[in-house]
Amino acid sequence: MENSKELLLVHTAMKHVSLSEPVNIMLTPQFYTLKKEILPVTYAYQAKRLAGSLFEGLLDGEGSYEFFVYKEDEHWTFIAYDIDKIIDFLQKKGFNQGDVSKIFFAQQSVEEFTAPYVLSDQDALVVLDDTVVLVPVNALSTEEASSLKFDRHFTPKKGVSLEDASSSIFTLKQTVIFSTVFIFFAMMFLIEGSRYGGGSGSAEEELQSLYAQYPSFQSTYTREGIVSKYRELDKTERAKREAVKRLSGMIFKGVTLTALHVDHKSVKANFSCSSKKIAQRVENLGKKAQFKVSKIKGSHGLHMEGTL
Amino acid sequence: MNWKRYQNELIVLGAFLFMFSMYLYKQHAISSQSGERNDVTQTIEEIKEVVALKKIWADKKISKKVENLKTLVPSSKVKWSKKSRKVTALYTGLRPSELNKLTSKILNTPVVIDNLDIQKTGSSYRVEFKCKW
Numbered sequence: 001m002e003n004s005k006e007l008l009l010v011h012t013a014m015k016h017v018s019l020s021e022p023v024n025i026m027l028t029p030q031f032y033t034l035k036k037e038i039l040p041v042t043y044a045y046q047a048k049r050l051a052g053s054l055f056e057g058l059l060d061g062e063g064s065y066e067f068f069v070y071k072e073d074e075h076w077t078f079i080a081y082d083i084d085k086i087i088d089f090l091q092k093k094g095f096n097q098g099d100v101s102k103i104f105f106a107q108q109s110v111e112e113f114t115a116p117y118v119l120s121d122q123d124a125l126v127v128l129d130d131t132v133v134l135v136p137v138n139a140l141s142t143e144e145a146s147s148l149k150f151d152r153h154f155t156p157k158k159g160v161s162l163e164d165a166s167s168s169i170f171t172l173k174q175t176v177i178f179s180t181v182f183i184f185f186a187m188m189f190l191i192e193g194s195r196y197g198g199g200s201g202s203a204e205e206e207l208q209s210l211y212a213q214y215p216s217f218q219s220t221y222t223r224e225g226i227v228s229k230y231r232e233l234d235k236t237e238r239a240k241r242e243a244v245k246r247l248s249g250m251i252f253k254g255v256t257l258t259a260l261h262v263d264h265k266s267v268k269a270n271f272s273c274s275s276k277k278i279a280q281r282v283e284n285l286g287k288k289a290q291f292k293v294s295k296i297k298g299s300h301g302l303h304m305e306g307t308l
Numbered sequence: 309m310n311w312k313r314y315q316n317e318l319i320v321l322g323a324f325l326f327m328f329s330m331y332l333y334k335q336h337a338i339s340s341q342s343g344e345r346n347d348v349t350q351t352i353e354e355i356k357e358v359v360a361l362k363k364i365w366a367d368k369k370i371s372k373k374v375e376n377l378k379t380l381v382p383s384s385k386v387k388w389s390k391k392s393r394k395v396t397a398l399y400t401g402l403r404p405s406e407l408n409k410l411t412s413k414i415l416n417t418p419v420v421i422d423n424l425d426i427q428k429t430g431s432s433y434r435v436e437f438k439c440k441w
Contacts, residue, residue, distance in 0.1 A: 175316040182323035186330040193334035203348045230361035241415045260426040
């Protein structure tokens, strides 16, 4: 509950503070500009929209003002305040971020100021025409300077949250949580990244060992030259041998090889078969092995040809 | 603009950017290591392939292996001509078993077969073989 927190009256002559827990503060008219108007509006948000125009010419053009609006009897009370100036002042007086829970304005507790409240040797708060104003102490009669006790009973119902007022999306707690999570992940990524950056250990060792064994292969150009030469040769020669092996697989009982020719471009073979049935079987085998098969006229012979 | 007003957002944004930059660093480290590893692996494979291919096709013992083709059948059936690293051989009157033996030996010898010509003449075979290495 906000009322359970200590309420401090903030004025320009206040002393430096040192807080151990969050408090509420009440600002004196030194920090705000007040205006009362009777307006034909029902809700506070409607009145708040008009606040800017009501204070036109009254406020310092350099400040960034915000408005606090509430209804008192028949009229609307508008309070304009410069949150940046207030925060700067609070920091100068020893308030840290998070020390202030809510900000109230002295005008909100006008009914509580039943007597003048002396702020300093020079200034005092008094109520004139239902408005809390600052007057010189000299202007007060000695009887008037009573000992009004300012405490948490002055706390009004509604106030301005400092975090809301400063337009922050994140509260201090959220900021700490989000930042901690992000930094935690950042550290994880950093550690993982540094591990990956360590190089490819065993493969590198193997490569160095190969280089030591075959120094000439350190040159990519040399390697590629040798590889392209032997790779092509290997491919062609293996193809020749494979083709011959496939053809030799077609020789069985009733089949005789009558001719075989192998060169760089093709492999050709002639088979003589003892019957039409065997010739058919060899033909099927030849086609299966992807040879061009043709029959030799006048016999059960077959001619097979394959390109390399 | 009063930055103090947005200090919470700035702190969160800063932490987020820090995390994001570390994420990019990690991704970069992964991809660069992966690329490096691929390069090393590819080079190793290439060297191994070169070594293997040279071992087969540039073997110093090929000449000796080719010479064996000459003695595989009786010398009366062979006409042998060798010039440098080229051989031209003519085998005549080979029996089927001799042909099998010869062809399988030829196929297992790591030479470039320029020409292998087998003809059946009657019950025997005539083989013309040209190779180089």
